[in-house]
Amino acid sequence: MAGDSSYKPGEIVKVSGIYSVVYEDGKDTFEVTCVEGEHFPPTRNAKGAHFELKYGATHSHKHEALKETQAQA
Template sequence: MTEQHRLGEVVKTSGIYKVVREGENAAFEVTCVEGEHFSPTRSGKGAHYELLHAATHSHKHAELRSGD
């Protein structure tokens, strides 16, 4: 089963998430950033987030770091 994240939780992994709302067939995708919170939905009822594709911020990627 896919890990589900609740509204208001802190995002631990940046990436593309699917927003699933209870009783609705139409999910949608959003980008969530590590350290921010999962945003509430308009209905707020039974909604959760599922990670589809994790992504590393460019400033944190070893191949892209500047020569500090």
């Protein structure tokens, strides 16, 4: 269902995580990983397709608990 939490191909990803790719007819939905700062990918032959955030996640290099560990490595 499209709404405030749906994103079109080409828009910039604001939250890293797992997104559902939803087609206009609602069939053949699947999940993909999208990374903050990148663009949502184009979809083939799918007018009206959009992305919906299913599970958000902090990218490892931005997570506070991992910053010190990565600097020491």
